[in-house]
Amino acid sequence: MENIGNIIILNGAPRSGKTSIAKSIQNNFEGVWMNLGVDQMMKMTPDAYQPSIGLRPGGERPDLEPVIERLYIVLYESIASFSRAGLNIVVDVGHHDGYSNSLGILKKCALILKEFPVYFIGVRCPIEEIMERRRMTWNMGYTSEGEIPKPVQLWQKLVHKPGIYDLEVDTSILSPEDCANLIKLRIKHGPLPTSFKEIRKL
Template identity: 65%
Template sequence: MPKIDKPGEIIILNGTPRSGKSSIALVIQNTFEGVWMNLGVDQFMQMTPKQFQPGIGLRPGGERPDLESTIKIMYRAMYETIAQFSRLGLNVVVDVGHHDGYSVPLRILPECARILDGLPVFFVGVRCPIEIVMERRIKTWNAGYNHDGEVPKPIALWQELVHIPGVYDMEIDTSVYSPEECAKLIRQRLENGQPPEAFQLIKNMETE
């Protein structure tokens, strides 16, 4: 087995559905130097049996308490996999939407941060105004506003909860930058020599 000189880099893109995470992940995978494995929410949902869908993609609102204990295990499995890839020298990009809007607090994010303790993790907040998110939802799924013109509650909850606690190594706004520009900003952050610290802070954080 070849000697592993250093662990692979890990980039976690955290944001709401339709915020542009997957497009950024694809650019990173196709243009960054080295091998970049993509281990995001879509890949894990594809692996999840129908009766446990949407798995880790479950939206906030506490609608499926019957799935929550399994979802917590799935997140742990995903992050254990990320850690193992990194320890074997493979880079990993992850697009995900962390929230704690379950029927009871699960505190999944601090646990995931502890799993990656000691590894080079860059936690990136992918922000996008809700108006742009709605435009993208309508274009992609033909699913938009309520009949009264209001944003559907689950989408509003995503926007409210996905960036709690809001501790990141960097944040990008996909309404301002293209996926290629976002990837370039992330590359510059990786190359500037400043060590990531967000997950070090989050792993000891207890949310209320």
């Protein structure tokens, strides 16, 4: 395919800094960069099916899982459509397979983008920093026993499996602009992305 847009997928736990990196990419990269991802999908989803693709790991809502899988498929088919139209896409998501049963969503999404240039970026952040950001943003912190809530622990454990990326960034030591610049250099100077090709083989 000719004149297809680049695709950057930012994968990480909630409050890891994906949205800020996506905004920096939109504001500073050349060309038109559209932003799709978990926040946009949640806004479009009826209340009865929330938290949409933001469903946290733990298998708490098996009734929602068939819908979640379809929403991911539609999201990635939309990404393909934007790229096919020559528009660049930055996507912020939190992929995990911590459902009541394995859904293999990441591999299915990688198969949809088989013919497209996809840079899969791991957005990492230590759990202590995640907790501080949750406290500052949502006024939600440790349990009454002083423990990290189990869902937060599960996000940290499962969001980076299998951990195959074209690039990883740590937002506890890098600003959103620094992260975006590293991604820009990766795209400009190569090598070509291979993460989704490896994930398709799993």
